Amino acid sequence: MNDLRDLYEELILEHNRNPRNYPKKPEGTNHSAHGFNPLCGDEFHVHLRVEDGVVQDVGFEGAGCAISTASASMMTQAVKGKTVEQAEELFSNVHALLTDESAHDTSDPTELVGKLSVLVGVKDYPMRVKCATLAWHTMHAALDDQRGTVTTE
């Protein structure tokens, strides 16, 4: 993967320019978590309103690099309307896709996570994987009602 465009795909750049569900804390938010990577300074709050086991609304606040911002934006789009179980499964798949060598080789990422597979370009830049996964871990922590701050560093 040699072209920088593979990492900074138009979709990522576009989400960075116009993040969805941002900055937003949905009314009736009942799950929130704080994600912070102190070394690089990326910091997000992820908020979800979950009713009857379904993510009815989701938003995020904070600031970070293009990779972390686009990933957060795409995450909110991806989990909105999903059941908590589906959202958790997506989290596991994205996490595996970005961190597990074998996941990329043995399965088609688009089958696994749809257009989120553009994030896979980050694997060529190991120092940046933490950026792409921050919002996902934060969402997971929010659904799980974990206290404290999430970090992927």
Add this chain to the structure above:
Amino acid sequence: MSAAGAVSHRPPDALSPGLDLDGIRADFPILHQEIRGRPLIYLDNGATVQKPQVVIDTVSRFYREGNANVHRGVHTLSQRATEAFEGARAKVQRFINAAHSREVVFVRGTTEAINLVAQSYGRTHIRSGDEVLITELEHHANIVPWQLLCQQTGASLRVAPIDDQGDVIFEEYVKLLGERTRLVAVSHVSNALGTINPVRRMIEAAHEHGAPVLVDGAQAAPHMAIDVQALDSDFYAFSGHKVYGPTGIGVLYGKAALLEAMPPYQGGGEMIRRVTFEETQYAPVPFKFEAGTPNVAGVVGLGAAVDYVCGIGLEAIAAHEATLLHHATGALTELGGIRIIGTAREKASLLSFLVEGAHAHDIGTIMDHHGIAIRAGHHCAMPVMQHFGVPATARASFAMYNTLDEVNALVAGVRKVQELFAL
């Protein structure tokens, strides 16, 4: 064609007649490699500089031919190792123009040097109600040890502010000096902004209030000749790895009278004269502060590094780096959409900047894709970032072996960032 662009057509070694740039580059084996299919352009010298072959060889030869513990064996190898170790101390003494070699204490690096002064000098001289004065542009290594000291003693930490260029506001600094000021700690050169502080004047002002001054020279020692006597600095700290030496070795200079009156920092072997279970008599300085087996290979390597730097000449190095900085600043400014963080009147060879619409880490990754190593982050100076209201900056920092062509590649990389992140 811009004026900055025109400069690039000169051969690299024509820009600084005092410097044999091709010869210097040949001395650094690590520079001759490709990163992501492109020639490495190393512009992260503020983090650490690369090592010339002579330093690598000196460390290697020490382990192959001269390794032994120091100051304790009667055998020939130990005597040789001790001579090499103490020989390096004398080289460092000359490098910073200390009056005596015993004023040179070997430590792990700048951070340990500052902690040593905070804990040894600080805890015996600073009490509740006293003040330690630092500046707003300090990096964490010159903030946190003083915070710890203040927590331990009940003293308070005062901070001299900087202006929006990144200069310490001298009048404010002077106002903060008072009868409660027991110690001043200030960077010679800011690692995040490049500001060269007027340390000579700052020391003079502090001394009028009887306060000794520690100068953090981590970013200064590689770029300018240091004369601790001319500065009249009480303590001066720097790291070996930033002056072309090995990692894990650094120097604390202290005036002999101060060091002699200070209690040890750590206890152990090497730092003692006589030990019984009732009491211990300490060795004289500098050994009192060098408990345990020291980093002998690191010290010997540092000695070779100091020789190498002095052989090239710090004046020539400074002139060359100033040319690079000037060229980079001009070319980036010309691009437009660039915010330079740190525009002090006197700057050393580093450039912190932001590209409109792009986060510093994205800049760092795009540069890396082009084989260019720069720093992206808060530079361990979060308060500086807060002053300028940014989470992080991209930082290009130059060393003696960098060329104008490399600066032009940096500028081309920034242009690429602008294309990708065009709003």
